[in-house]
Amino acid sequence: MTVRVPAGAAKRHGRVRQGLRRQLVHQLDVKGSPYAYVAPFFLLFCAFGLFPLAYTAWVSLHDWTLLSDVHKFVGLDNFSQLLGDDYFWNATFNTLSIGILSTVPQLLLAIWLAHLLNRPLRAQTLFRVTLLLPNVTSVVAVVVIFSQLFGRDFGLINWVLSWFGLDPIDWQAGTASSHIAISVMILWRWTGYNALLFLAAMQAVPRELYEAATIDGASGYTQLRKITVPMIKPTIVFVVITSTIGAMQILAEPLLFGTYSLTGGPDRQYQTLSLFIYENFTKLDFGYSSAISWMMFLFIVVVVGVNYLLTRRSRGNLT
Amino acid sequence: MLHPPRRGLPRLVAHVWTASVLSLAVFGAAACGGGDNTATGSGGSSAKPAEKITLTVALFSDFHFAPLYAEFKKTHPNVQIVERRAQFNDHHANLTTQLATGAGAADVVAVEAGYIATFTPLVDKFYDLNQYGLAKRQSDYLDWKWRQGLSPDGSKLLGLGTDVGGLAMCYRTDLFKKAGLPTDRSEVSQLWPTWEDYAEAGKKFIAANVPGAKWFDGPGENFRAMVDQAPVGFYDEQNNLVAGTNPDVKKAFDLNVQMIQAGESAKLAAFSPPWNTGLTKGSFATIICPSWKTGSIKDAAPTTAGMWDVAAVPGGGGGNQGGTHLMAPSQGKHPKEAAELIDLLTNKDTQLRLFTEAGALPSIPALYDDPKITGFTNAFFSNAPTGKIFTDAAKALRPQHVGPKAGDVLTAFGNALQRVEQGKQAPQDAWNQAIKDLDRIK
Known part of the structure; x- marks a missing residue:
């Protein structure tokens, strides 16, 4: 602002006011507009994330069925009933078991695949696209086809087993066998996707490190362990967390594997937590379903927290 | 020997597809259900004869109704009929949700025998078909099939039977x-x-x-x-x-x-x-x-x-x-036409035809x-x-x-x-x- 001799008090006063206003607008712009920029996300998050979370908590404190207009407040009754419910703990065990069976091999395999693809290869793009193909397949198609492969009487896998003189396995009947079958479906669908994430991270690792290691005589495996893994740790943490959350929410695979058996097999041998919620939801017992949802949310928080600590602690030796 | 099953896959996929497409359709209908009300609301009365209206029919499998819709259109040129199908369990679960939330239900819904007693106590969620002249059909029916479609006190006719x-x-x-x-x-x-x-x-x-x-x-x-x-x-x-x-x-x-x-x-x-x-x-x-x-x-x-x-x-x-009833949810805007359609879809000629075409055993003993x-x-x-x-x-x-x-x-x-x-x-x-x-x- 240019400084001039004020012509009069009124004018000076006006100018000061104008300055103040400008300052205010400027302040508002600096302090306020960022909120406007991020508002779309937070509004959507509130509508589709925070509000359902809070409302579910509210519903879980009631005896709430859909067809009745009266929702009786019952406090924490749903939760105490849940903690004494064998089927709930059974579903929790199944979820953890399927989660571990699918996630651990998946991540190891994904790192290995990414490592293989991270060197100069012919038809590189082809291989990378192929990796992603399983992931763009519809989950329904995947489960239906794998259910046939795992068929008891006419399934491909039992047929192959029969070459080695093994008896056919009733994959759906057993607890372990059904968990393996479901884990294989998840493994098949998600390994490539995670491998691509790892590959992207690996491409950012400076080449010189590998060159130096090669000169020092380090083998491919040593390079993977001592250079690659430590350098892509942030991505590993990310992938571990997203896979864990995904594993906690498995629904479509067990539901379709049992051809719409809401109990996840006659003995609930592969009923996951999500399926347990769905079963109670279709019984229109919304209060109880909401309580299970909240327990699942707490489980995810705990499991992700533990994972985060574990993956953070496992520091590499890159110095 | 490996014998790859032939029919299972396309059938299930088709089911799931239908189910998901239909649930989208249901949400869509629920979302815009409030806006397209052209009929007058006085005492649940219906559209004027010339007015173009659409009736939706919700089923859980192919009931072989298509030729009957064409027949209905002959006497009701202003009525367009849209059929939607969902997987058996989803169909009944959807209906419950639609009744509870007051939106999205079809004008005519099929309810299977295993579920009929779940829905007939919800007296105010369905039109009383007695009000639309269907009481006259009682003499046609197997008595127990007729009674299954009544409200618990027997005063209201909520559903009319198709097959047994x-x-x-x-x-x-x-x-x-x-x-x-x-x-x-x-x-x-x-x-x-x-x-x-x-x-x-x-x-x-x-x-x-x-x-x-x-x-x-x-x-x-x-x-x-x-x-x-x-x-x-x-x-x-x-x-x-x-x-x-x-x-x-x-x-x-x-x-x-x-x-x-x-x-x-x-x-x-x-x-x-x-x-x-x-x-x-x-x-x-x-x-x-x-x-x-x-x-x-x-x-x-x-x-x-x-x-x-x-x-x-x-x-x-x-x-x-098994066996099924057809009901008209009270959130529908054209009860008169819905009742007339139910009448056609359950009458004697229809039941005769559906037995020979689809194996649906009539609930009309005269047949x-x-x-x-x-x-x-x-x-x-x-x-x-x-x-x-x-x-x-x-x-x-x-x-x-x-x-x-x-x-x-x-x-x-x-x-x-x-x-x-x-x-x-x-x-x-x-x-x-x-x-x-x-x-x-x-």
């Missing part, structure tokens, strides 16, 4: 021949006057060791048929859940356990993809056949034409499995002596006189009161039998757990 599910037993003549059993349908019927005889005949079949074939598909549907034949099923007339104390239920359970232990079950869950494969491959020699199931078998295993025949059901007929039905033979089932067989079954049918959560009860017992079948539990433990599961059914 009289029982028979379908069997594979080729497998019977291999096992040295008679193949003629009257001789076969004499093999099993009772279910105990049926179990005995199964022992003979298993002893003959026909490669790859068992006696029946799985215990669930037979169990259901046995319970359906009893005077009282899972509920008493006052809707008290008596499944745990009813001796007929325990008897049916025990007999199925015996048949499982004799190795008679192919261990296939009905309507699953492996079950479809089993139908085609001849994995089992007999299957319980409510009238409508003759249609399902033909759809699921078209290559087995001529290998099947139909005999009388063990236990002396009686027993109804049971109609030569078009009594003389009807089914080419797919070795020209078995299914018209005679099923009308006989329908005449012998002793109606049973169906309670509100019969479907959930059936699941509990079906799972228990499967646990025995898979060797996971001793029969007594499986029974006890089923009884415990009943406590969860509110």
Whole structure:
């Protein structure tokens, strides 16, 4: 602002006011507009994330069925009933078991695949696209086809087993066998996707490190362990967390594997937590379903927290 | 040998696709349901004759209604009919949600026998069809089928019946021949006057060791048929859940356990993809056949034409499995047209036609002596006189009161039998757990 001799008090006063206003607008712009920029996300998050979370908590404190207009407040009754419910703990065990069976091999395999693809290869793009193909397949198609492969009487896998003189396995009947079958479906669908994430991270690792290691005589495996893994740790943490959350929410695979058996097999041998919620939801017992949802949310928080600590602690030796 | 199943995959995918597309359609309809109200609201009155209106019809499978819609359009040129279908369980769950939230229900909805008692107490959620002149239809109907569609106090007519599910037993003549059993349908019927005889005949079949074939598909549907034949099923007339104390239920359970232990079950869950494969491959020699199931078998295993025949059901007929009512939810805006459509879709000519086309057994007893039905033979089932067989079954049918959560009860017992079948539990433990599961059914 240019400084001039004020012509009069009124004018000076006006100018000061104008300055103040400008300052205010400027302040508002600096302090306020960022909120406007991020508002779309937070509004959507509130509508589709925070509000359902809070409302579910509210519903879980009631005896709430859909067809009745009266929702009786019952406090924490749903939760105490849940903690004494064998089927709930059974579903929790199944979820953890399927989660571990699918996630651990998946991540190891994904790192290995990414490592293989991270060197100069012919038809590189082809291989990378192929990796992603399983992931763009519809989950329904995947489960239906794998259910046939795992068929008891006419399934491909039992047929192959029969070459080695093994008896056919009733994959759906057993607890372990059904968990393996479901884990294989998840493994098949998600390994490539995670491998691509790892590959992207690996491409950012400076080449010189590998060159130096090669000169020092380090083998491919040593390079993977001592250079690659430590350098892509942030991505590993990310992938571990997203896979864990995904594993906690498995629904479509067990539901379709049992051809719409809401109990996840006659003995609930592969009923996951999500399926347990769905079963109670279709019984229109919304209060109880909401309580299970909240327990699942707490489980995810705990499991992700533990994972985060574990993956953070496992520091590499890159110095 | 590897025999890749042919029909299971496309069918299931098709089901799931339909279900998901339909649920989208439902949400869409729910979202814009408020805006397109052109009819006047006075006393639930309907559109003026010239006004263009759309009626939606929600079903859980192909009811072969399409030609009837065309017929309806002749008398109602201003009405457009849209049909939507969903998977069986989803269909009824969707309907409950739509009634509870007050939006998205179709103008005409199909409700299956296992669910009808869940919906008829919701008196104000459906139009009283008496108000639209359908009381006159009472004289057409089997009395028990008519009463199933009434409100609990009997004053309101909420649903009109389409078909009933009289029982028979379908069997594979080729497998019977291999096992040295008679193949003629009257001789076969004499093999099993009772279910105990049926179990005995199964022992003979298993002893003959026909490669790859068992006696029946799985215990669930037979169990259901046995319970359906009893005077009282899972509920008493006052809707008290008596499944745990009813001796007929325990008897049916025990007999199925015996048949499982004799190795008679192919261990296939009905309507699953492996079950479809089993139908085609001849994995089992007999299957319980409510009238409508003759249609399902033909759809699921078209290559087995001529290998099947139909005999009388063990236990002396009686027993109804399935059957449907059509209802008009009160959130619909055109009750008059909806009622007229329901009238057309359930009238005598329609029921006659649907029996010959889709195996849907009429709920109008006058038709049971109609030569078009009594003389009807089914080419797919070795020209078995299914018209005679099923009308006989329908005449012998002793109606049973169906309670509100019969479907959930059936699941509990079906799972228990499967646990025995898979060797996971001793029969007594499986029974006890089923009884415990009943406590969860509110």
